Amino acid sequence: EARAHAERSLGRAIEGAAITVPAYFRDTHRAATLDAAALAGLEVWGDLLDEPSAAGLAFAPVVGCRRGERVLVVDWGGGTLDVTVQMSDGANWLQAAIDGGLVLGGDDIDLGLAAWALERAALPAGVLADEQNRWMLVHAARQAKELLSSKEEATLTCAKLVDPESGQRLRPLGLGVSRADFERVITPLVERAARRVEACLESPDVRRADLRKVLLVGGSSRIPLFQRRLAEMLPAARLHDEVDPMQAVALGAAVYAHQRPNIARICPYGYAMVLDDDSRVDVMQPGAEVPTEVPYAVPMKTRYAAQTVYRLTVTAFDDHRGSRRYHEPRRLFARGVPPSAIDTPVTVELWLDQNKDLRARCHLHGHEAARVMEGREEADGELFSRLLNATLDGEALLEANQRNGSGLLPQLGRAVEWARAVDQTRDRGQAEQALQQLVDIRNQVDDKQEVMQQSGLPPEEGTRR
DSSP, X not given: OHHHHHHHHHTSOOOEEOOEEOTTOOHHHHHHHHHHHHHTTOEEOSSOEEHHHHHHHHHHHHHOOOTTOEEEEEEEOSSOEEEEEEEEOSSOEEEEEEEEETTOSHHHHHHHHHHHHHHHTTOOGGGGGSHHHHHHHHHHHHHHHHHTTTOSEEEEEEOOOBOTTTOOBOOOEEEEEEHHHHHHHHHHHHHHHHHHHHHHHTSTTOOGGGOOEEEEESGGGGOXXXXXXXXXXXXXXXXXXXXXXTTHHHHHHHHHHHHOOOEEEEOSOEEEEEOTTSOEEEXXXXXXXXXXXXXXXXXXXXXXXXXXXXXXXXXEEEEETTEEEEEEEEEEEEEOOOOOOXXXXXXXXXXXXXXXXXXXXXXXXXXXOOEEEEEEEOGXXXXXXXXXXXXXXXXXXXXXXXXXXXXXXXXXXXXXXXHHHHHHHTXXXXXXXXXXXXXXXXXXXXXXXXXXXXXXXXXXXXXHO
């Protein structure tokens, strides 16, 4: 859609684009963005550009940046919050710290104001459950919000609401909203955003007292309450909005496409490997430079004899004031690994490429060639990701029991073959059925294992059987 819009506007074909993403995006989000560009037939110019870095390129000629000066960029848009501290040596840029929130933005503010308006008008909160009602209310709330950034009063009106149960038209909603009302409603969200800014400022690579410039980017950065909160945090700094916050990222992307400056970047996330007992071993810490110059090597072993698929699970994490938060796990695997004895040494190497995408390969002891590892994040339970993971578990059971063809194993083998075929066709109906079959068989395996262990067999013997 973006490509078609650009082609209509310019009256010519578009073959490439500079593409920006939130700095707080994880590796799988970035990989999905690159996939979207490929599906649109667009060549990506340079690397994926972090949006605050793009904004910095747009602001620099306007506000001026001394060599080595640290600048805080706060990019608060409709869906995400990006906070970065970066500096320039004149021609190149360096990211010093990154923080933010992937699900915190103007959309949340609009919804909160809409819910407040319903309560104030004594209309049932269930009105928001209806999709059309929700769209109209949120649209009206957004208009009022934008007015309240420059005025002390606004009117929130919505005339076509419908009772979702009876289908009857509700009385029109129309009420005045003062800026004070609005600020009371959004204070919790503004404080959440402020905590993310504080976390970025507490990075060891940030000299808070030296910050004199704050670049405001994104529509939500225009909210007066948020600007006052930023001024409280950095009383010696000036808030800059000379470049339109709604256009700064796009303008910076154009500068990047034209000048192609070097931007030294860091990854806000660390990565840990998840072992079979669900314990975690850190591989890289947050703040690693991108791309990784030397891969992180982790010694591992094969789990069973004649293993041909090597699997491991990794998870991204971030640290805030000593509190670690893990994100969705990602299963990586390499097929076609040469069969070997159990406990054969395997070296797993992980690194971040120029787009902050996590890459991996495994090297089996005694073999020269390394095998690239691929995989998908389990992000919000996506169907084909769950099917892939269930298939990998089934393959592991089959390989660990190659000398045993009895019991549930033949049924499992057929289910795995079907799941592999469905993963290629991407038929969602068949994928749901194949996944359910694999889950059912796995549950039966787990039940049998539990019975064996309860009968007095040692745990490792029950697991083997």
